[in-house]
């Protein structure tokens with residue numbers, strides 16, 4: 060056990076109601092929208108390969124000439140005439156998202172809210188109005204919780220440094236730290252209904268060296284907003300360790316490392332709460348006019364969602380509106396397809412978590428109470444879903460299609476060395492589905508609970 064002043068201040072999951080609500084979301088929407096959405100990964104008719112929200116950082120042959128000056132003047136033309144936060148919120152509601160993470164400020168430093176601490180904000184654009192407020196109000200109105208994305212790294216601020224290598228760096232970075240704290244307290248004060256902050260841009264040495272400052276700032280924010288949810292990406296510990304501290308204890312309230320990546324087994328999760336944030340194309344968060352490479356289908360994304368919930372995590376799908384405030388057609392049709400699936404099957408997602416069951420090839424188990432939800436992606440040729448019930452002596456009581464409650468047969472599938480609690484759930488051969496479907500398997504009360512209950516009665 061290494062003695063730490065600025066490591067994790069809690070071990071194990073948070074048990075408060077606010078965090079339990081977060082745990083039950085299942086599906087979230089990420090929105091990356093900012094000045095980078097104007098060029099959309101290209102300029103002067105040329106498109107570039109990198110992640111479009113990083114376009115300000117491109118240079119040389121990868122960017123138009125004199126690009127930095129051009130980029131830094133783009134805000135003067137930011138006027139998203141098609142932006143309608145209520146339309147976005149409606150679409151997210153229909154998709155089945157329970158929370159949204161919205162970019163208040165990305166690495167380029169442009170603020171989508173009228174911050175008092177810099178001129179580089181929405182207030183100084185033709186649009187003028189407070190976009191963060193419009194998004195918060197619209198999403199809250201339809202019952203979707205809002206989380207504010209905030210990039211600590213801020214290329215627009217004079218005091219930003221990638222590392223602190225001189226007294227000058229140190230003085231500059233002190234002004235940057237003051238600015239960052241001011242903006243975070245400003246966001247929490249201005250948007251009190253925001254449930255949490257999703258931090259990014261915290262990997263550079265300059266910030267990693269601020270263990271004490273970041274720890275105190277986190278404490279200050281949590282005091283200002285009791286229940287605030289902050290992930291493991293915000294701060295590093297006394298020795299620069301991120302996400303988990305030098306004693307292997309997770310920092311923050313949930314593991315925030317699953318970016319465009321998913322855990323593969325419950326062992327990868329280490330008992331943490333976690334979210335996975337995922338792009339629809341390969342690696343574009345901000346709007347890119349020319350998606351290159353593979354674009355995930357609705358069913359790729361639904362499988363990732365079900366896999367996330369089966370491993371007790373949340374799955375967050377990214378949308379990148381264009382410079383005029385339109386959500387592109389590809390994203391709109393994916394949202395619709397996912398929403399249609401969720402309307403039928405969301406009972407297998409909301410409030411569900413990992414089931415202690417052996418992973419099967421046909422798909423995934425999620426669980427809520429004594430109900431197991433079997434989401435089938437790979438229907439076996441013999442129509443038999445193998446199920447091994449891990450809880451000793453616990454038997455299934457009934458099985459049925461979630462969609463229409465029609466019963467399905469449960470076959471005892473004999474015994475083997477490791478487990479004598481094997482069953483086949485038999486899908487009727489005549490049942491045809493071109494989409495993933497869910498079978499509910501209800502279990503008896505667990506023996507341990509039952510025994511405890513009986514003892515308690517005596």
Ligand SMILES: C[C@@H]1N[C@@H](c2nc3ccccc3[nH]2)[C@H](O)[C@@H]1O
Nearest residue numbers: 091110112113165259318336344
């Ligand atoms: C949620 C995502 N995090 C940002 C990001 N910047 C990175 C730099 C290096 C490696 C991964 C990165 N992800 C992406 O721009 C997006 O905002």
